Structures are given as C-alpha cells and as structure tokens.
Amino acid sequence: MADQRRTELASALRRTASGDRAALEEIYRSTSGKLLGVVLRILPDRQEAEDVLQDVYLTVWRKADMFDAERASPITWLAALARNRAIDRIRSRGGRRFVSDDVVAEQADAAPLASEQLETGEDAARLKACLEQLEQARAEGVRQAFFGGLTYETLARRAGVPLGTMKSWMRRSLLRLRACLGGAHV
Structure with missing residues (x-):
C-alpha cells in the first residue's frame, strides 16, 4: 500500500510538472492534512499555517519538475518544502515564535505525519x-x-x-x- 501510494504521488508530481492541474489537486487531497500538521508544529496560528500551506502548493505547481524520486520519496520532499516554508515565514518577520507540543497536539491533523509516512516506506x-x-x-x-x-x-x-x-x-x-x-x- 505504501509503495503504491508513493508511486501514485511521484506520478502526480511528474504530471504536475507538465502543467496538469488535476494532478496538483490529487496531491493536495492526499497530502494537505499531513503537511498542515508539519506546518502547525512550527507556526502556532492556524490561519498563518494555512497561508504557508498555500505557498507550499504554489511552489509544488512551479517546481514539481525539481522532484527526484531517486533522492527522496514524494512525501519526504513535500514535508521538507512545508517545513522550510514555515521556517522562512518565521525568519521573514524577524523572530522565532514556537508553541509547546501540547498546543500543537490540539491543533494538528489526526492523519499520520510525514515522518510516520516515511517510516512506513523503503x-x-x-x-x-x-x-x-x-x-x-x-x-x-x-x-x-x-x-x-x-x-x-x-x-x-x-x-x-x-x-x-x-x-x-x-x-x-x-x-x-x-x-x-x-x-x-x-
């Protein structure tokens, strides 16, 4: 199942790189909950986290061709994009503002995190x-x-x-x- 999901995401990323909007929608539907969880671990404000997540998917649309299945799994690549965008947002405002893990646990999506997905793959x-x-x-x-x-x-x-x-x-x-x-x- 995990291998099939990985293959499907990699295929969707390749199609997105070719300008396929439906492929981007597929990526969004299957990963947005997990990636929101990644961003919420860094940014405490849900609205700001959702804004960052939108930036992540814009980046995926523009740079899907940079994904290399030989170097990383699709979810690993996407989680890295989300994490980096969230950190960039904090740096852009000149400060570091993090919340405790307790607050994050209350807001985070119940779906498995990218790290958990990674642990199930090869x-x-x-x-x-x-x-x-x-x-x-x-x-x-x-x-x-x-x-x-x-x-x-x-x-x-x-x-x-x-x-x-x-x-x-x-x-x-x-x-x-x-x-x-x-x-x-x-």
Whole structure:
C-alpha cells in the first residue's frame, strides 16, 4: 500500500510538472492534512499555517519538475518544502515564535505525519541505518529538527550548548547523512 501510494504521488508530481492541474489537486487531497500538521508544529496560528500551506502548493505547481524520486520519496520532499516554508515565514518577520507540543497536539491533523509516512516506506530503513551511524545525541537532534520542527536555537538550549556549536553539530550530521544516503537531499 505504501509503495503504491508513493508511486501514485511521484506520478502526480511528474504530471504536475507538465502543467496538469488535476494532478496538483490529487496531491493536495492526499497530502494537505499531513503537511498542515508539519506546518502547525512550527507556526502556532492556524490561519498563518494555512497561508504557508498555500505557498507550499504554489511552489509544488512551479517546481514539481525539481522532484527526484531517486533522492527522496514524494512525501519526504513535500514535508521538507512545508517545513522550510514555515521556517522562512518565521525568519521573514524577524523572530522565532514556537508553541509547546501540547498546543500543537490540539491543533494538528489526526492523519499520520510525514515522518510516520516515511517510516512506513523503503526510505525508512536507509534513513534509520544512516542515523544509527551518528552519535546518539546528534541523531536525536536531527530527528527533533526535521521531524519535530524544532529550531537549532531550541536544540542548543535543550542541550545546554551555544547556538554556534549546535549549528556545527547539525551541519556535520547532515553532511554525514547525505553521504550515507548517497547524496540524497536531507
């Protein structure tokens, strides 16, 4: 089932890249709940999160041709777009405003998150094996940043280290993951 869904999404992305509006609608119907959950983990305001989600789908419309099934699963690519757009929104207003996980749990969609989708696919085994090659604290930092939506600033505060140190740890960890995954976008 997961492989079939992955194939369908990849096909819809290819058709979207060719200008097929129905394919974009298919992508939206099957992923919007999950991607809204990703954005809500970063942005506390539902209206703002929905605005960001609209930007995500505009980006998908314009840049679907950039999706590479050899590098990532469709849901992983879409979740990364959503996460990055949400973080860009926070940066554009010059601040960082996050809510507790309790508030997010109340607002987030009940559908599985992108991270849960990833764990059911074939990417999960590769990613898990690569994360296991990292020091445990570094692997957990990557998980919290990319699947939990935490900023490096929050991670640094939790770890009791300077922000620059956390950024260095994360950069090195991501470079190791990229090498392990064979150059895939992380």
